[in-house]
Amino acid sequence: MEKRLTNQQIDQLFTFTKKHYVEHYDVQVELVDHLANAIENQLKENPNVLFEEALQTEFKKFGIFGFTGLVEQKQVELHKHYNKMIVNELLKFISIPKVVVTIILYLALFFLLKRTGKLGEIISLAILLLSFIYFMVDGFRFVSKIKKQQKIQGRSWLIQSVAQSVFSLPFIYLTGFGFSLISNFFREDRTSELSVLGLNVFIVFILIHVLTLYIFSAIIKPRFLQSIKETEKRFQFA
Structure with missing residues (x-):
């Protein structure tokens, strides 16, 4: 069974983007959608991976400047x-x-x-x-x-x-x-x-x-x- 993120975890992603200086809601939505899909793909490959761990893995892919770039x-x-x-x-x-x-x-x-x-x-x-x-x-x-x-x-x-x-x-x-x-x-x-x-x-x-x-x-x-x-x-x- 495919594991989907909960509404609470989606809210956590929005909070995460705001914390990393993404002020505009349209960009937040785009990023949250990208992060959610990527994390769900990780969970599909490894159901035991923790949400926070999966999130940090995806965030690192954006480089040292994070979402700013x-x-x-x-x-x-x-x-x-x-x-x-x-x-x-x-x-x-x-x-x-x-x-x-x-x-x-x-x-x-x-x-x-x-x-x-x-x-x-x-x-x-x-x-x-x-x-x-x-x-x-x-x-x-x-x-x-x-x-x-x-x-x-x-x-x-x-x-x-x-x-x-x-x-x-x-x-x-x-x-x-x-x-x-x-x-x-x-x-x-x-x-x-x-x-x-x-x-x-x-x-x-x-x-x-x-x-x-x-x-x-x-x-x-x-x-x-x-x-x-x-x-x-x-x-x-x-």
């Missing part, structure tokens, strides 16, 4: 997936037909800033600053929503952790570069308008900023929310 591997895979998605969405704007929209936006900004001079630059900077604030507030609300879900459910998912991490990257980059650009505009020794090169750099930054904001708000965030919803549904009765 597996969790990090899964995080890297998810990061790669979403980073690739972001790059692909950005590349769409330099391929037909969206490249036409990009060129039109670029030319419109170039001639507008050329005509309005320093006043146009200041207005553009003000709009950029407002968009930074919007991006910061939107990101904060997104992360807060995830944390609220975790608190209500008493569980967290790996996809939630990756979502928080991925969503912070563009804000850090664009804000750092943007405020550096803004401080350059308001240097005490700067009295003239931007050179043609400086104007082009400024416009390219605006376009990248606008496109990144659009991609994260309209595409990436809904994808994350959908993935989180699907994960919750998958583990609803687990």
Whole structure:
């Protein structure tokens, strides 16, 4: 007769994964399922083996870093997936037909800033600053929503952790570069308008900023929310 693990032993496996720094419930379930199958196989071969002994035998197979390596591997895979998605969405704007929209936006900004001079630059900077604030507030609300879900459910998912991490990257980059650009505009020794090169750099930054904001708000965030919803549904009765 095939020996199956008891509910108490399954609970012990969940406790064991938590003790070894596996925070996310979906990863815990995957590990517990793997460990349970492996231990049952050991019991099939040797019915006299003790549960704890069988568990330690399987745990040693994960190496000196234990479950940490597996969790990090899964995080890297998810990061790669979403980073690739972001790059692909950005590349769409330099391929037909969206490249036409990009060129039109670029030319419109170039001639507008050329005509309005320093006043146009200041207005553009003000709009950029407002968009930074919007991006910061939107990101904060997104992360807060995830944390609220975790608190209500008493569980967290790996996809939630990756979502928080991925969503912070563009804000850090664009804000750092943007405020550096803004401080350059308001240097005490700067009295003239931007050179043609400086104007082009400024416009390219605006376009990248606008496109990144659009991609994260309209595409990436809904994808994350959908993935989180699907994960919750998958583990609803687990």
